[in-house]
Amino acid sequence: MCCCAMxxxxxxxxxxxxxxxxxxxTAIIVVVTLKLYNVDFKVAGLSNPLxxxxxxxxxxxxxxxxxYTYAVCGLSLLxxxxxxxxxxxxxxxxxxxxxxxxxxxxxxxxxxxxASIVLAKKVKDSNDLGLANEGWRDAVVVMTWTxxxxxxxxxxxxxxxxxxxxxxxxxxxxxGEDDGDHKSKVMTA
Numbered sequence: 068m069c070c071c072a073m074x075x076x077x078x079x080x081x082x083x084x085x086x087x088x089x090x091x092x093t094a095i096i097v098v099v100t101l102k103l104y105n106v107d108f109k110v111a112g113l114s115n116p117l118x119x120x121x122x123x124x125x126x127x128x129x130x131x132x133x134x135y136t137y138a139v140c141g142l143s144l145l146x147x148x149x150x151x152x153x154x155x156x157x158x159x160x161x162x163x164x165x166x167x168x169x170x171x172x173x174x175x176x177x178x179x180x181x182a183s184i185v186l187a188k189k190v191k192d193s194n195d196l197g198l199a200n201e202g203w204r205d206a207v208v209v210m211t212w213t214x215x216x217x218x219x220x221x222x223x224x225x226x227x228x229x230x231x232x233x234x235x236x237x238x239x240x241x242x243g244e245d246d247g248d249h250k251s252k253v254m255t256a
Contacts, residue, residue: 125192172222
């Protein structure tokens with residue numbers, strides 16, 4: 068793949084992954100807010116509705132898991148925004164932007180994978196209790212795993228792009244030695 072095609076490929080893939088992560092993080096926040104946080108729900112056999120602080124918790128009391136979910140999404144959005152701003156104001160961090168993008172994408176991958184594992188366990192506990200809105204809980208877990216996958220794809224593409232710089236540097240240095248040797252052989256012949 069030529070240099071221009073690789074640059075375009077990276078921009079398209081990273082751009083789409085970033086856009087999808089922003090959409091999914093926002094969707095997770097909306098779903099948790101509207102369907103899983105401070106919810107009243109009816110249980111068969113009871114006349115009065117029950118109140119749950121967070122239907123992600125595996126318990127109707129306590130909102131820590133919902134607050135954790137907000138923190139995961141909010142910090143991911145904040146880090147992405149800060150990275151974009153930094154890259155814009157520093158002109159690609161003086162050529163180190165690819166490596167910075169790779170490092171941030173790796174951290175975001177780990178961040179989302181850990182969140183996915185935590186939420187999957189809590190959602191399983193909630194589903195086992197038979198709490199309301201099971202489909203919405205499952206959707207949150209799917210969206211967190213999707214964000215983790217998108218962050219991994221972003222990290223991989225950024226790594227390939229960052230290593231391209233090393234390859235070009237090495238090939239330039241090696242080519243310089245080969246060209247000089249080749250020219251000296253031609254002149255002596």
